[in-house]
Amino acid sequence: MRKVLIDTDPGIDDAAAIAILLNEPSLNVELISCVAGNVGIEHTTNNALRLLNFLQKNIPVAKGAATPLLRENRFATNAHGASGMGSFDFPEAKTALLTEENAVLKQWQILQATEEPVTIIALGPLTNVALLLQTFPEIRSKVQEIILMGGSTARGNIGVYGEFNVMIDPEAAKIVFRSGVPITMVGLDIGRKARLLAENLDALETHPVGKMVADLFRSYDGGDISEGVKMYDPSAALYLLNPELFQTQPAFVDVEISSPLTLGATVVDFDGVFEQADNATICVDVDVEAFRQKYLERVLAIREEVANGTRSSK
Ligand code: BDR
């Protein structure tokens, strides 16, 4: 069993990623920690608790950072809706799962109590993860890998070169990339390539969790659905579950935190221009057809009975 901590800002594509992560028997997901990102911290935490009620999973949920380290919040309600979960009508939040401890403290407690290496999969701004690594530096050796959805080897989505999760808290991202912990970056360019087509969403409809995913993505303003839905956070999840679908390359990565033109850019140095040691593994390509098949397979493999209160406002 691989021990995993999920750090997230649900978020439509976060929910689509979490659903398949929680159904993988070889993973032991010990915590879902929430961070402000797509929407505010109350919403992201509430959304995680509602999703867990829907999926009937008892994973502790910790509330994390309410703002980026140095910057103002800037939400993505345009893409994810006012609540962050589009128009899907989830059951009420399973508040009993909310931990008393803040996300960083809870992550630390889990890490320091284990002898086994732990993987952190980060699907939102990296504020909690940076705070963890800075507050408890001795814990870095317990983290086997940080798999993060964030950054880009090409252009951005909220900046010319800035990807949302990195650009919202670029200082946090810089801390994480400089931490010395092994990092795998599943960037924007992968999610843009790995798209679910309208016909794939149709194929999910017959299954209650698939219907949740399809409904969420249909209300997700991530582009024209006829061109396919960009699978950002699910790409990071599938990298963890099926790394054979991806091609990777090592690189040195740093984050631009001062230039107004390129704030939040992940500068991915494949060629040793900066003469720095590689600090990340970069996903550079994905087998799109195999990705689609595997994602559908994983959603459709979730036991149908787990879907609690399968209501949709559509
Ligand atoms: C990332 O930004 C968020 O809106 C998505 O949930 C994803 O994590 C893509 O840039």
Ligand code: CA
């Ligand atoms: Ca996210």
